[in-house]
Amino acid sequence: MNSHKPLITIAIDGYSSSGKSSMARQLAKNIGYRYIDSGAMYRAVALYAMRHGMILPDMSVDTNAIIEALPNIHIDFAVNGSSQTTLLNGEDVESDIRTMAVSECVSPVAAIPAVRHALVAMQQRMGVEKGIVMDGRDIGTTVFPDAEMKVFVTASPQTRAQRRVAELIEKGVAASFEEVLSNVINRDHIDETRSESPLRRADDAHLLDNSTMSIESQNQWLLDVYNNTIGHL
Numbered sequence: 001m002n003s004h005k006p007l008i009t010i011a012i013d014g015y016s017s018s019g020k021s022s023m024a025r026q027l028a029k030n031i032g033y034r035y036i037d038s039g040a041m042y043r044a045v046a047l048y049a050m051r052h053g054m055i056l057p058d059m060s061v062d063t064n065a066i067i068e069a070l071p072n073i074h075i076d077f078a079v080n081g082s083s084q085t086t087l088l089n090g091e092d093v094e095s096d097i098r099t100m101a102v103s104e105c106v107s108p109v110a111a112i113p114a115v116r117h118a119l120v121a122m123q124q125r126m127g128v129e130k131g132i133v134m135d136g137r138d139i140g141t142t143v144f145p146d147a148e149m150k151v152f153v154t155a156s157p158q159t160r161a162q163r164r165v166a167e168l169i170e171k172g173v174a175a176s177f178e179e180v181l182s183n184v185i186n187r188d189h190i191d192e193t194r195s196e197s198p199l200r201r202a203d204d205a206h207l208l209d210n211s212t213m214s215i216e217s218q219n220q221w222l223l224d225v226y227n228n229t230i231g232h233l
């Protein structure tokens with residue numbers, strides 16, 4: 001555990017389905033830190049919008065309605081054994097936020113500046129005491145620009161789509177590779193080109209392309225970066 005080590009903030013950003021959440025969760029477990037999946041928060045807002053008719057049939061979003069609803073959207077996390085559950089206004093929505101329907105409308109919701117301001121403020125409050133691993137798209141650039149450790153994870157779109165299909169099949173959700181690949185590429189594009197804190201690697205982030213790495217070697221790589229960071233404080 002970390003009783004004799006300084007507590008730091010760890011920001012892990014990267015592309016969708018790059019495996020960053022699994023890596024981040026495992027690192028947090030290894031070093032006894034709190035883990036926050038910031039993507040789950042954007043997904044929860046998108047789910048709320050979907051349920052309240054704010055996503056139009058052509059998948060465009062009713063931006064004004066979402067902004068007006070923000071004060072009514074409360075997101076929390078409950079720790080459930082070794083897993084984390086996302087709560088939307090007290091309801092466990094962990095599996096609902098992982099559906100393709102939510103994946104398809106989350107990027108435009110996450111591109112709304114007012115949504116980002118509200119969630120970034122929440123994320124910063126969660127991190128005030130440090131000892132946190134947070135993963136997302138803008139954690140090292142916007143949420144915690146002073147994080148002691150930053151990592152940017154990437155992998156080819158094909159590798160990421162394959163991983164996503166395997167995850168969905170494991171959950172019993174039918175998915176075609178082509179559909180998932182086009183969703184991955186489309187989300188990358190929206191995430192990289194939005195005006196408000198677009199997805200980009202922070203200058204001081206360690207880069208990891210895990211296209212051909214095993215889960216074990218990724219976890220070890222991350223632990224080595226952590227130990228190295230701590231060793232240099």
Ligand code: DC
Nearest residue numbers: 016038039042106107110136137138
């Ligand atoms: O990591 P994920 O696929 O669960 O993220 C869902 C969406 O939320 C994705 O389109 C990018 C967006 N997101 C974001 O804009 N900023 C974050 N910090 C985390 C996620």
